[in-house]
Amino acid sequence: MSVHGESVPMTSRRAGPLKGVAEVPGDKSISHRALILGALSVGETKVTGLLEGQDVLDTAKAMRAFGAEVTRHGEGSWSVHGVGVGGFAEPSDVIDCGNSGTGVRLIMGTMATSPITATFTGDASLRKRPMGRVTDPLSLFGARAYGRSGGRLPMTIVGAADPVPVRYVVPVPSAQVKSAVLLAGLNAPGETVVIEKEPTRDHSERMLKGFGATLRFEEVEEGRAIILTGRPELLPQAVAVPRDPSSAAFPVCAALIVDGSEILVPGVSQNPTRNGLYVTLVEMGANIAFENPREEGGEPVADLRVRFSGDLKGIEVPEERAASMIDEYPILSVVAAYAEGTTVMRGVKELRVKESDRIDAMARGLEACGVKIEEDEDTLIVHGMGAGGVPGGATCKTHIDHRIAMSFLVLGLAAKNAVSVDDGSPIATSFPVFEDLMAGLGAEIARG
Incomplete structure (x- = not known):
C-alpha cells in the first residue's frame, strides 16, 4: 500500500502517435526556493507558475x-509575506516534508542558524534517505541534529544560538x-564559503542574488x-517560475519513442x-x-518541438x-x-x-520487460532493442518513487x-497533471 493512501496500479500501452502541446508544470527546484527565500525576505514576494505538487x-x-x-x-499564483533572515519562529508541531528530499534538506539549512528547535519527518521513502550529508556541515555552524540510526528521519534540529560562518567543501556533487x-550561511556573521569540486544546479545562487x-x-x-556574505536584508521579488525540465522529460521522451509523434513543450528551463x-x-x-530561446525569471528557457526519432543510437554518457x-537517468x-x-x-x-x-528499480523493471541490462554500484548499462523493440508485458515496482512510475x-x-x-500515486508529488497531460496528447494510460 502506498504511503500516500491506497495504491494506484496503472497501465500504459501502445496507441496512436502523440500530438499537441504539453504544458508541463513549473520547475520544482525553483518553486521550493521561491517559497523559502520569500519567507526570508521582508515584505511580499509574488510567485507565478508555482508547481502545486505535494512536495x-x-x-x-x-x-x-x-x-x-x-x-x-x-492556479500557480502565490504570495509570501516573509519574516526576514533570522526571523523564523519555532514551529509548534512536527514538520512533515512528505516525499521531498529537496524540501527537508533546504528547510533544515534555513533554520539551522536560528535559536529554535524543529523536528522533521516524511513519508516511508523519505525516512529511508540519509540526512547526514546535510546535518554534518550544519553542525559546523553550531547546529545539533538528533535522528534515527544512519542519520535518518524523524530528526530534530537544534539551531545554533550563536552561529559561526563556515568554509565547506562539498564531498559529492549535490545541489541540496x-x-x-x-x-544556513544567511544568518551567520561574516562570509560562508561553499566549494564545489563539480558544478551542480545553480538555482540557489541565481535566486539568492535576485533577492x-x-x-x-x-x-x-x-x-x-x-x-x-551573511545577514543581508533580502528584498521581496516577483518570481516567474519556468517550466520544469525534469517533468518535461517524460512527454519529450515519450514523443521520441512513439511512432509518428510530434509535440510542442513550451517554456522549458534550459539552465545549463x-x-x-x-x-x-x-x-x-x-x-x-x-x-524561441529567451529568459524568464532569471532562467534561460526555450520551446521544445519534439518529433518521433526511430534511429536513436546508444552512446556513452560523459560521467561529468x-x-x-x-x-x-530513469x-x-x-x-x-x-x-x-x-x-x-x-x-x-x-x-x-x-x-x-x-x-536497481530501473534495472529490475527493464529486465522484466525483456531488456538486457548491466549494473554496478556506480553504473547502469542498457542494451537497446531499437524502435518498438521492447517486449514489455510486466508489472514494475515503483518503490514509492514518482520518477520510476512515470518512466515505466x-x-x-x-x-x-x-x-x-x-x-502510480507518488506521481502527484512532482507532476500532479501527468495523467491528464499525457491523455491530452493521445497516450493510453489507465488506472487499475
Whole structure:
C-alpha cells in the first residue's frame, strides 16, 4: 500500500502517435526556493507558475509553520509575506516534508542558524534517505541534529544560538547540500564559503542574488568557491517560475519513442546545470528543436518541438554530465531501451540514495520487460532493442518513487505489450497533471 493512501496500479500501452502541446508544470527546484527565500525576505514576494505538487505544498506548509504568511491566489499564483533572515519562529508541531528530499534538506539549512528547535519527518521513502550529508556541515555552524540510526528521519534540529560562518567543501556533487549550507550561511556573521569540486544546479545562487544577497565566485584549488556574505536584508521579488525540465522529460521522451509523434513543450528551463538530458538526447540522434530561446525569471528557457526519432543510437554518457541530469537517468534508460546499440551511464551512484535505489528499480523493471541490462554500484548499462523493440508485458515496482512510475508508464507507450506499475500515486508529488497531460496528447494510460 502506498504511503500516500491506497495504491494506484496503472497501465500504459501502445496507441496512436502523440500530438499537441504539453504544458508541463513549473520547475520544482525553483518553486521550493521561491517559497523559502520569500519567507526570508521582508515584505511580499509574488510567485507565478508555482508547481502545486505535494512536495512544494509541503514546503509552503513548513514556511507557514515557521511564521511566514503564505497564500494561494489561484492556479500557480502565490504570495509570501516573509519574516526576514533570522526571523523564523519555532514551529509548534512536527514538520512533515512528505516525499521531498529537496524540501527537508533546504528547510533544515534555513533554520539551522536560528535559536529554535524543529523536528522533521516524511513519508516511508523519505525516512529511508540519509540526512547526514546535510546535518554534518550544519553542525559546523553550531547546529545539533538528533535522528534515527544512519542519520535518518524523524530528526530534530537544534539551531545554533550563536552561529559561526563556515568554509565547506562539498564531498559529492549535490545541489541540496550546497543550497542547505548557503541558506544556513544567511544568518551567520561574516562570509560562508561553499566549494564545489563539480558544478551542480545553480538555482540557489541565481535566486539568492535576485533577492539581494551578496555572492561572489572564485576558482580555488579544490574547485569553485561560492562566497556568501551573511545577514543581508533580502528584498521581496516577483518570481516567474519556468517550466520544469525534469517533468518535461517524460512527454519529450515519450514523443521520441512513439511512432509518428510530434509535440510542442513550451517554456522549458534550459539552465545549463539542468539540461544534461537534452544534450544527451540530441547526441543520441533525437529530433528536438529548441525554439524561441529567451529568459524568464532569471532562467534561460526555450520551446521544445519534439518529433518521433526511430534511429536513436546508444552512446556513452560523459560521467561529468551526471550532476546536470541526475533525476533524468530513469527516463533516459527508457529511451536507451528503444535505441540501437548500448547506452552506458557512469557516475550515477547518487541514484541509489534518491526516493528509491533508482539504479536497481530501473534495472529490475527493464529486465522484466525483456531488456538486457548491466549494473554496478556506480553504473547502469542498457542494451537497446531499437524502435518498438521492447517486449514489455510486466508489472514494475515503483518503490514509492514518482520518477520510476512515470518512466515505466512511458516505456509502455511504445512496447509490444502493455506495461503496468504497482503504484502510480507518488506521481502527484512532482507532476500532479501527468495523467491528464499525457491523455491530452493521445497516450493510453489507465488506472487499475
